[in-house]
Amino acid sequence: MIKVGIIGAGGKMGKEVARTILNDPETKLCAALDISAHGIDVGKLLEMPELGVIATSSMDEFLANELDVVVDFTRAEAVKTNIPKVLQKRVRAVIGTTGLDQELVSSLEKLAVENDTAVFIAPNFAIGGVLMMKFAKEAVKYLPDVEVIELHHDKKVDAPSGTAVKTLEDMAENREPKRQGMADEYEKIPGARGGEYQGMHVHSVRLPGMVAHQEVIFGGLGQILTIRHDSFSRESFMPGVLIAVKRIGEYKGLVYGLDKLL
Numbered sequence: 001m002i003k004v005g006i007i008g009a010g011g012k013m014g015k016e017v018a019r020t021i022l023n024d025p026e027t028k029l030c031a032a033l034d035i036s037a038h039g040i041d042v043g044k045l046l047e048m049p050e051l052g053v054i055a056t057s058s059m060d061e062f063l064a065n066e067l068d069v070v071v072d073f074t075r076a077e078a079v080k081t082n083i084p085k086v087l088q089k090r091v092r093a094v095i096g097t098t099g100l101d102q103e104l105v106s107s108l109e110k111l112a113v114e115n116d117t118a119v120f121i122a123p124n125f126a127i128g129g130v131l132m133m134k135f136a137k138e139a140v141k142y143l144p145d146v147e148v149i150e151l152h153h154d155k156k157v158d159a160p161s162g163t164a165v166k167t168l169e170d171m172a173e174n175r176e177p178k179r180q181g182m183a184d185e186y187e188k189i190p191g192a193r194g195g196e197y198q199g200m201h202v203h204s205v206r207l208p209g210m211v212a213h214q215e216v217i218f219g220g221l222g223q224i225l226t227i228r229h230d231s232f233s234r235e236s237f238m239p240g241v242l243i244a245v246k247r248i249g250e251y252k253g254l255v256y257g258l259d260k261l262l
């Protein structure tokens with residue numbers, strides 16, 4: 001039985017993770033941390049009978065539980081404060097929170113190595129999302145004219161999405177930097193051409209009704225290739241989260257991206 005603690009247990013993803021951990025015969029939900037759910041039974045958060053696992057806002061209380069793996073779906077600033085304490089206790093961490101900068105990722109890697117444990121970070125836990133990134137990385141070798149449109153719900157704080165950043169980073173490995181569009185193009189409304197990563201443009205849409213969606217559009221002579229992935233519900237991320245929770249014990253240090261575990 002893998003003993004799991006969830007940080008961000010009262011959030012949209014955290015609640016879905018809690019349900020998944022409770023329903024899997026190989027995992028046990030042992031602790032929950034959330035600054036906005038202190039003292040609330042996780043069962044109540046999930047609108048089901050009480051479970052006896054009470055969410056806390058205190059990291060010390062949370063880590064007083066015996067845990068094998070901590071799953072984090074919060075905000076980048078919270079990861080920076082909380083995950084070092086998890087790794088220093090030699091507990092493995094699975095992080096789905098996006099918007100982590102390179103400095104933070106490197107410091108978590110260092111801490112994991114120093115404490116002989118592991119940290120897993122994935123900007124996208126949906127298997128289809130991982131395949132979208134893999135196919136885009138391949139397609140860009142042949143069709144280097146590319147733009148990315150990512151679409152998310154309007155409660156998302158970081159832009160572009162972690163998935164869009166990872167897609168751009170992956171494609172950049174197979175593409176010479178080249179600015180997309182006319183050299184003398186100009187914006188009549190600032191930001192109209194979106195963000196830019198090594199010449200590839202990225203556009204972020206935020207609307208109610210959306211969950212997590214992305215299109216990678218490649219243009220060629222007389223043709224367009226569109227690779228699109230849609231997560232219609234947060235359930236789409238759960239098989240990936242379970243794979244990470246169950247397999248992170250086989251690794252030490254940093255593992256980045258669900259593709260490494262498939």
Ligand SMILES: NC(=O)c1ccc[n+]([C@@H]2O[C@H](COP(=O)([O-])OP(=O)(O)OC[C@H]3O[C@@H](n4cnc5c(N)ncnc54)[C@H](O)[C@@H]3O)[C@@H](O)[C@H]2O)c1
Pocket residue numbers: 007008009010011012013014033034035036037073074075076077078081082095096097098099122123124125126156212237
């Ligand atoms: N990797 C993926 O596949 C994937 C998928 C969906 C969302 N995400 C990311 O997951 C993160 C959470 O998304 P969400 O929609 O669940 O957000 P949310 O706002 O619904 O939930 C975040 C929760 O974290 C809690 N929190 C904030 N700071 C905290 C702290 N310091 N300590 C403890 N708890 C804290 C909040 O109280 C809240 O309940 C975002 O970064 C989002 O981009 C990743």
